[in-house]
Amino acid sequence: MRIAIANAKGGVAKTTTAIYLATAVTDRHGRGAATVYDADPQSSASLWADAAETDGTGLGFEVRPANLSTLGRLAAQDGGPAHGGWDFVDAPPQGRLLEASIRSADFVVIPTSDSPLDLQQAWAMLDEARKTTSAAVLIVRAERNTTAFKQTEQALRDAATPRFDTVIPKRQEVKKALGSRPARTYEYRDLLNELEQVRRDMTGEER
Numbered sequence: 567m568r569i570a571i572a573n574a575k576g577g578v579a580k581t582t583t584a585i586y587l588a589t590a591v592t593d594r595h596g597r598g599a600a601t602v603y604d605a606d607p608q609s610s611a612s613l614w615a616d617a618a619e620t621d622g623t624g625l626g627f628e629v630r631p632a633n634l635s636t637l638g639r640l641a642a643q644d645g646g647p648a649h650g651g652w653d654f655v656d657a658p659p660q661g662r663l664l665e666a667s668i669r670s671a672d673f674v675v676i677p678t679s680d681s682p683l684d685l686q687q688a689w690a691m692l693d694e695a696r697k698t699t700s701a702a703v704l705i706v707r708a709e710r711n712t713t714a715f716k717q718t719e720q721a722l723r724d725a726a727t728p729r730f731d732t733v734i735p736k737r738q739e740v741k742k743a744l745g746s747r748p749a750r751t752y753e754y755r756d757l758l759n760e761l762e763q764v765r766r767d768m769t770g771e772e773r
Contacts, residue, residue, distance in 0.1 A: 567765045568640065570671035572657035572664060572695065575687035578677045579706040581610040582740060584656040585625070586754040587761075591652045592626045593751060594758070599651035603632035603640070605667050606658040617745030625747050637666035668694070673764055674701035675730075675757075680708055680718040692727065700764075702728040704757065707736045732757040 569587070571580045584602050591600035604611040615629035630636070632655065640653065657667035668674055674695040678688035688703050695701035703722065708715050710733070722729050734753050743749070751758075765771065 567761070567768075568653040568655065568670060568672050569761065570655040570657050570667045570674045570695075571677065572655075572667060572674050573676050573678065573684075573688060573691050574659050574664070575678075575684050575691075576659050578679055578684055578688075579734070580677055581606070581614065581656050582744075583675065583677050583704070583706065583734075583754070584611055584654040585614055586740070586748055586751055587758060588627045588652070588654050589625065589748045590751040590754045590758040594755075595651065597626055600627040601651070601653050602627065602629045603636065603653060603655045604629055605632040605637060605663050606656050607663075608658075611656045614745055618747055621746060623747045632663075632667075634662060634666050637663070637670045640670040641666070669698055671699055672768065673761070674699055675704050675761075676701055677704045677706045677734075678718075679706060680712070680714040682717075685718055685721060689725070689727070700728075700768075702730055704730045704732070704734065706734040708733050709736055730757060730760050732760055 571584045573580060588600040588602050602611050611629050612631060615625050618625045637655070655667045655670060658664050676688050676691050676695065678684045692701050692703060705718060732753050737752065739750070740752070
């Protein structure tokens with residue numbers, strides 16, 4: 567299955583989500599089960615992978631640069647990733663590469679913080695993504711006890727927004743993992759569980 571991680575707003579943990587999901591897949595299914603495609607011109611996922619190689623740990627999965635040609639080739643593949651596992655596309659915030667990232671995907675994960683501005687951008691991204699594929703919003707960097715978080719959840723409920731049950735809380739450990747292989751995947755394991763159910767629903771696979 568190919569998942570694009572996309573939002574027109576920067577700073578909403580797109581790269582972190584891609585890396586942590588690929589780590590969760592690798593922990594569960596072994597090396598070769600996940601690939602990250604870095605379509606963002608800032609190359610954050612590639613820089614993360616390079617830093618992990620430099621410190622001797624590595625990520626345990628491949629991070630590949632992705633351009634329009636790469637994404638077009640991925641979009642043309644029938645049945646998802648050739649290796650039968652999971653591809654995660656770390657999408658840029660705008661332009662033709664963002665459009666191509668969405669077209670290449672079987673499903674789009676749209677991270678958003680509990681900021682009203684971020685949520686508006688997430689809704690706009692959701693409307694755009696759903697023109698060509700299925701998508702859902704993921705709340706990240708959440709502080710559950712705050713008014714902002716409760717208002718964000720209520721706004722999503724009121725708008726009947728497709729969203730994941732999993733909420734990714736704000737964690738210093740996640741922030742510190744930049745440039746190394748995450749030692750733990752925390753709630754991203756739960757997110758992977760939900761995505762595996764999405765794949766079963768799409769393909770008719772049995773558990």
